[in-house]
Amino acid sequence: MTIEEFTPKHKFLICIDSDGCAVDSMTIKHKKAFGRALIETWHLEDYKDKVMAEWERINLYSMTRGINRFLGLNMALNYINQNIKPIDGLADLTKFIETAKSYSNNALEEYIKSNPSKLLEECLSWSNLTNKYIKELPESSINLFKNVKDQIKRMTDNSDIAVVSSANYDAVYNEWKRLGLMDYVSVFCTQNEGTKEKCLERLSKRYPQGNVIMVGDGPGDLxxxxxxxxxxxxxxxxxxxxxxxxxxxxxxxxxxxxxxxCQEKIIDSFKDNLR
Structure with a gap:
């Protein structure tokens, strides 16, 4: 269900991120899909260890954890350009990021039609290859974190549940369906709906002030x-x-x-954990 189709049933809303938050899928996806596709697309095999270390730092082990794939790619390519080998056309990716309303494959495809760019074509190929590798991951390698299902089920007694993720819609939807969570979800908001900030803005307008909370694992969620x-x-x-x-x-x-x-104390513990 999209945001437009969604009608609140409760006076509270709990928004939950997916990868690395409810679903233990973030680390394996970055190691076996995102990072692998990065190395193959830009022929970085000779620098694999260095590139993977920086990719994982950006996406898993720093205050940019959980960043949108194209924003993370921009950071990684700039690092590669400065420290490993030249990457031509980086300004094209920066311009897309500065002007796009959302960061998705569809948005990038549309942008390329009026702004042809070899680098952006490579970025789109990287993103498609990443999606391919994610689909090829064994289902048994991706599961819920402990306590997630019971807690989400309990939440539905008082709250509507929104999945708010910067990831690909099909991947998120299929994972939540396979993991038996669909009965508890009121609405899905993924990268096709816009940024997390925009999704939360649209969702929160339907509830009283103070009645919405975001559950997440990355600074972008905060x-x-x-x-x-x-x-x-x-x-x-x-x-x-x-x-x-x-x-x-x-x-x-x-x-x-x-x-x-206790909100500020909670936030401080979160920031300390990623430093």
Missing amino acids: DAAKSNRIYFYPILAGSEDKSWKKINSYLDLFYTSQLDY
Whole structure:
């Protein structure tokens, strides 16, 4: 269901990121799909270890964790250009990022029609190859973090559930369906709907102020929540199971308008975990 088709049933909304937050898929996707496709597309086999280390730093182990694929690619290609080998046409990717309304394959395809660019064609090929490799990952390698399903099921007693992800729609939808979560989801908002910030803006307008919370594992989730003046609960990288186990006590505060008292402390623990 799209945002336009969505009608709230509860007075509270819990927005949940997918990769690396509810679904333990982030690390394997970056190692076996995104990073692999990066090395193959730009013929970086001789620098594999160095490139992969930087790709994982950007996307997994720093304050840019969870960044949109094209924003992460821009950072990685700039690093490669400065430290490994020249990458021609980087200004074309920067211009796309500065002007696009959303960062998706469809948006990039449309942009290329009026702004031809060899580098952007390579970026699109990289993104398509990444999607191919993601589809080829064994299903058994991607599962929910512990406690996720029980907690989400419990959330539906008081809240609507929105999946808010910067990832590809088909990949997110198919994972949540396979993992048995579809009965609990009210609406899906992925990269085709725009940025997380825009998705949260559109969703939060349907609820009273203070009745929306974002559950996420990356700084982008926090930034999107802050820009829309909604609450944030972090799933800490490396402590995902524990974070999901503890979420109930914070949701009790959320439902009773008491989360303000500890919101900054929660955010500080999140930032400290990624430093």
